[in-house]
Amino acid sequence: MTELAERPTTGSLVQQFEYGLDAPICLTWELTYACNLECAHCLSSSGRRDPRELTTAQCEAVIDELQRMQVFYVNIGGGEPTIRPDFWHLLEYAVDRQVGVKFSTNGVRITPERARFLASTDYVDVQISVDGATAEVNDYVRGPGSFDTAVRALANLQDAGFRDAKISVVCTRHNIDQLDDFKALAERFGATLRLTRLRPSGRGADVWDELHPLPEQQRQLYDWLMAHGDRVLTGDSFFHLAAFGESLPGLNLCGAGRVVCLIDPVGDVYACPFAIHETFLAGNLLTGGFQQVWQTSSLFAQLRSPQTGGACASCSFYDSCRGGCMAAKFFTGLPLDGPDPECVQGYGELALAGNRVVPAPSQDHSKTAPTRSQPVMLTLTRREEIDAAPVTACASNPLAGYTLPRSLARP
Amino acid sequence: MLEEAWTLSPSVALRPEPFGALAYHFGNRKLTFLKRRELVALVRGLDEHIDVRAALTATGIPEDQHDAYAVALRGLADADMIRPRTATTEDAR
Numbered sequence: 379m380t381e382l383a384e385r386p387t388t389g390s391l392v393q394q395f396e397y398g399l400d401a402p403i404c405l406t407w408e409l410t411y412a413c414n415l416e417c418a419h420c421l422s423s424s425g426r427r428d429p430r431e432l433t434t435a436q437c438e439a440v441i442d443e444l445q446r447m448q449v450f451y452v453n454i455g456g457g458e459p460t461i462r463p464d465f466w467h468l469l470e471y472a473v474d475r476q477v478g479v480k481f482s483t484n485g486v487r488i489t490p491e492r493a494r495f496l497a498s499t500d501y502v503d504v505q506i507s508v509d510g511a512t513a514e515v516n517d518y519v520r521g522p523g524s525f526d527t528a529v530r531a532l533a534n535l536q537d538a539g540f541r542d543a544k545i546s547v548v549c550t551r552h553n554i555d556q557l558d559d560f561k562a563l564a565e566r567f568g569a570t571l572r573l574t575r576l577r578p579s580g581r582g583a584d585v586w587d588e589l590h591p592l593p594e595q596q597r598q599l600y601d602w603l604m605a606h607g608d609r610v611l612t613g614d615s616f617f618h619l620a621a622f623g624e625s626l627p628g629l630n631l632c633g634a635g636r637v638v639c640l641i642d643p644v645g646d647v648y649a650c651p652f653a654i655h656e657t658f659l660a661g662n663l664l665t666g667g668f669q670q671v672w673q674t675s676s677l678f679a680q681l682r683s684p685q686t687g688g689a690c691a692s693c694s695f696y697d698s699c700r701g702g703c704m705a706a707k708f709f710t711g712l713p714l715d716g717p718d719p720e721c722v723q724g725y726g727e728l729a730l731a732g733n734r735v736v737p738a739p740s741q742d743h744s745k746t747a748p749t750r751s752q753p754v755m756l757t758l759t760r761r762e763e764i765d766a767a768p769v770t771a772c773a774s775n776p777l778a779g780y781t782l783p784r785s786l787a788r789p
Numbered sequence: 790m791l792e793e794a795w796t797l798s799p800s801v802a803l804r805p806e807p808f809g810a811l812a813y814h815f816g817n818r819k820l821t822f823l824k825r826r827e828l829v830a831l832v833r834g835l836d837e838h839i840d841v842r843a844a845l846t847a848t849g850i851p852e853d854q855h856d857a858y859a860v861a862l863r864g865l866a867d868a869d870m871i872r873p874r875t876a877t878t879e880d881a882r
């Protein structure tokens with residue numbers, strides 16, 4: 379650990395974070411890859427349970443270790459964590475050991491009874507995923523019925539007296555216009571809105587081109603955050619927008635492997651929840667425990683050593699934007715020391731237009747056969763293109779919009 | 790503040806870090822960073838001294854910095870990381 383021995387003990391907090399901490403401050407733990415839904419943009423390509431999933435006893439050992447390391451809270455996700463039969467047991471086990479839990483769910487198991495239990499606990503936060511303020515926009519990416527499931531869960535929590543649930547939204551091209559509606563939805567349920575960035579991770583890589591906000595929508599998002607940011611959580615995920623001018627509140631740096639990491643359902647430790655790929659795999663906690671991986675992995679040592687700005691170094695916004703998100707660059711095949719694919723100064727688009735090879739996924743737990751939960755991403759894109767009623771076009775040309783069948787069109 | 794008796798809040802845990810410590814409040818779930826090791830030592834020692842000034846002296850902090858440290862402590866007090874030591878907190882021990 380020579381890197382750690384040489385680190386300066388003074389300097390700004392951001393500098394200190396860059397050198398890494400003795401334990402993470404933002405630890406995500408995905409309990410299972412199993413999920414009742416099949417969201418088009420799932421960051422972990424979830425669907426099916428992995429047969430090597432950690433057992434209850436192994437999970438308890440992880441929690442014991444987190445307590446020893448003074449990891450004060452953990453973000454639990456998946457897959458859908460609540461469909462693990464021991465989920466509620468593990469939740470209590472963690473809370474009893476002063477490891478607070480914030481868990482993300484699509485709401486499927488938040489029954490009135492579970493909501494009452496959650497309301498009675500003191501150290502649990504619930505985050506319901508909603509990616510559209512209407513069923514139409516939400517179900518487009520999250521699958522049929524998922525909006526109703528989420529709203530029912532929010533209502534159950536509210537009725538049970540659970541205070542301040544979080545509504546977690548991945549910002550996409552289709553929901554940027556709904557930011558005020560999301561805020562209203564949160565207010566309706568006494569909840570707090572949390573907005574995060576769509577990253578091309580997991581199945582998100584397949585739909586990123588179609589779903590990531592357009593350049594003018596990024597501006598719209600930035601302006602909205604500047605106006606409402608103080609009452610909205612962002613998981614510090616929009617720091618690339620800082621290059622519009624002012625920094626957004628929160629941490630402006632990529633925390634991967636420094637203050638952030640992910641434990642996956644089989645105990646593999648990755649640098650960040652959005653970086654589930656063998657390139658960012660630091661090790662498995664079953665061999666020597668989580669602390670050993672966190673403190674001695676060579677990948678993490680590398681991520682904690684001083685980085686160069688590459689093509690970004692000459693950018694006047696580098697101090698606040700820092701080249702954006704490592705995972706977003708990696709999964710779009712861009713160099714890690716260059717601009718973010720969504721660089722608001724426009725360098726990302728240039729980079730995307732150049733030569734690049736998108737890395738193949740190193741794992742996939744998607745369901746092999748589609749079920750009825752699978753989203754059908756058809757309606758919304760078609761609607762976007764229609765800018766006037768079809769009758770207008772017909773009035774000028776009776777064949778408007780009619781394309782000849784292929785066989786006839788050929789000479 | 791320098792003449793008052795203070796203590797670390799009972800719901801706060803300190804996690805040592807290379808630059809100082811991370812303070813976590815289990816009640817309001819606030820995370821605060823104590824960016825100097827001297828500040829960490831001071832906060833840990835508050836309890837053992839009659840007032841803040843005595844704790845500062847015992848931590849070896851030069852007198853001309855006492856006011857700056859008082860400002861830092863005030864910030865920690867606003868987040869309930871530290872509390873005035875009252876008769877009740879004394880009794881509880």
Ligand code: SF4
Pocket residue numbers: 631632633634638650651652653702703704705706
């Ligand atoms: S890789 Fe991206 S999502 Fe992960 S910590 Fe870095 S900036 Fe955040």
Ligand code: SF4
Pocket residue numbers: 618621689690693694695696699700701702716717718721722723724725726
């Ligand atoms: S060039 Fe790099 S640092 Fe500058 S705004 Fe773009 S991504 Fe950020």
